[in-house]
Amino acid sequence: MPLINFAAREINYKIVYYGCGLCGKTTNLQYIHRKINPDARGKLVSIATEEERTLYFDFLPLTLGTVKGMQTRFHLYTVPGQSYYNASRKLVLQGVDGVIFVADSQITRLDENVESYLNLWDNLLGQGDDLSKLGFVIQMNKRDLGDIFSVEDLNELLNHTGSSVTEASAITGEGVFDTLKVVCKQVIAKTG
Amino acid sequence: MARRKGLVINDRQFDRCDVLLRKLKEVTGSSFLALISTSGQPITTASDSYHPETLSLASLAASSFAATQQLAKILDENEFTLLFHEGKGLNLHVSQVTEQVLLIVTFGHETQVGKVRLYTQRAIEVLRQIFEAADDTPPPEMDADFESSAGTAIDDLFKDV
Numbered sequence: 001m002p003l004i005n006f007a008a009r010e011i012n013y014k015i016v017y018y019g020c021g022l023c024g025k026t027t028n029l030q031y032i033h034r035k036i037n038p039d040a041r042g043k044l045v046s047i048a049t050e051e052e053r054t055l056y057f058d059f060l061p062l063t064l065g066t067v068k069g070m071q072t073r074f075h076l077y078t079v080p081g082q083s084y085y086n087a088s089r090k091l092v093l094q095g096v097d098g099v100i101f102v103a104d105s106q107i108t109r110l111d112e113n114v115e116s117y118l119n120l121w122d123n124l125l126g127q128g129d130d131l132s133k134l135g136f137v138i139q140m141n142k143r144d145l146g147d148i149f150s151v152e153d154l155n156e157l158l159n160h161t162g163s164s165v166t167e168a169s170a171i172t173g174e175g176v177f178d179t180l181k182v183v184c185k186q187v188i189a190k191t192g
Numbered sequence: 193m194a195r196r197k198g199l200v201i202n203d204r205q206f207d208r209c210d211v212l213l214r215k216l217k218e219v220t221g222s223s224f225l226a227l228i229s230t231s232g233q234p235i236t237t238a239s240d241s242y243h244p245e246t247l248s249l250a251s252l253a254a255s256s257f258a259a260t261q262q263l264a265k266i267l268d269e270n271e272f273t274l275l276f277h278e279g280k281g282l283n284l285h286v287s288q289v290t291e292q293v294l295l296i297v298t299f300g301h302e303t304q305v306g307k308v309r310l311y312t313q314r315a316i317e318v319l320r321q322i323f324e325a326a327d328d329t330p331p332p333e334m335d336a337d338f339e340s341s342a343g344t345a346i347d348d349l350f351k352d353v
Contacts, residue, residue, distance in 0.1 A: 003199050003201075003229050003231070003233040003235070004199070004200045004201070004334075005200075005201045005206065005235060005236075006200065006201060006202055006203065006206075006332050007201055007202060007203040007205070007206030007207065008201075008206060008235075008236065012233040014231055014232070014233070035352060036349070036350070037349065040349055042245075042247045042248065043245065043247075043248050045248050045251065045252065056255065056259075057255065059232075059248065059251045059252075061247040061248075061251075062349075064342065064345050064346065064349060065345055065349070067338060067341045067342045067345050068334075068335035068337060068338045068341050068342075069335065070334075070335075070338065072342060072345070073233075073247075075232065075233065075247070075251065077251075087262055088259070091255060091258040091259060091262065092255070094230065094231055094258060095229065095230065095231025095232075095233075096231075173352060177350040177351060177352055180350050181346050181347065181350045184342075184346050184350070185342075185343050185346060188338070188339050188342045188343070189339055
């Protein structure tokens with residue numbers, strides 16, 4: 001559930017980008033940070049290793065503006081993709097309102113995608129959330145590369161919940177905002 | 193049992209928190225105070241001037257605190273209820289108010305750590321009562337058109353330029 005501050009007329013939603021290492025989570029955030037109206041965003045905070053791999057999370061606050069008298073914000077987070085950082089991933093998921101699962105469409109990354117997808121549901125179920133209240137989108141990323149799964153095949157392999165699916169190439173920005181729109185509208189609809 | 197705990201703050205709680213934070217700022221001689229949610233979202237602040245990085249500060253402090261809780265578990269400690277960073281010019285004190293709320297205090301050499309800890313602990317006891325009382329109060333209703341208006345705003349903001 002979002003943080004609703006009726007006194008300050010503010011509502012904040014937390015969106016988390018999840019997925020295996022090097023699937024493009026941070027690239028999504030960097031594109032949004034580059035392209036969105038600078039007045040609508042805060043600073044992009046990255047806690048990364050020297051090799052620029054996410055160590056803890058990236059964080060980007062976005063302000064939607066005042067909607068029906070409520071200052072509405074989306075706080076975007078990424079998790080570290082590498083599997084040995086699972087303890088950190090669980091922490092980032094705390095209080096989440098919506099998840100974007102970034103799937104790497106390359107055929108060679110299938111095992112990593114499946115492992116990360118199962119790990120996501122393990123972690124969500126582990127924190128006892130009512131998943132019917134959670135916004136969820138699968139972003140099939142890297143559609144611009146060769147040797148990739150078809151959308152249908154990847155959907156069959158990963159999308160056991162029949163969730164919304166978007167196609168993207170985060171490096172060029174294709175589909176990045178479309179994905180964000182879908183999940184943001186879902187969290188607002190689901191959390192009332 | 194499935195849970196999705198939200199945090200809803202009404203006018204009365206907000207006013208009481210604001211008054212208490214201002215008082216705490218005064219008695220401790222601290223420079224900046226903020227109540228934030230454990231998921232990293234700011235609730236209210238008390239500061240001499242607007243802090244431009246409040247959102248980042250809240251996000252990092254909450255994450256840091258959550259990591260500390262996990263460290264406690266690994267070390268077979270029930271919980272660490274306090275996080276303290278000492279700097280050359282500024283100190284950061286993060287403490288737990290309730291399961292969903294944290295209190296951030298920053299202060300310099302003009303005051304003492306002991307004083308901040310003492311008054312912060314007393315303030316937390318009052319803050320805890322304020323937030324626990326909240327659970328019994330039904331939250332106000334959101335505007336019925338919020339979803340459709342937000343949808344339009346999302347389409348306007350999240351477009352490629």
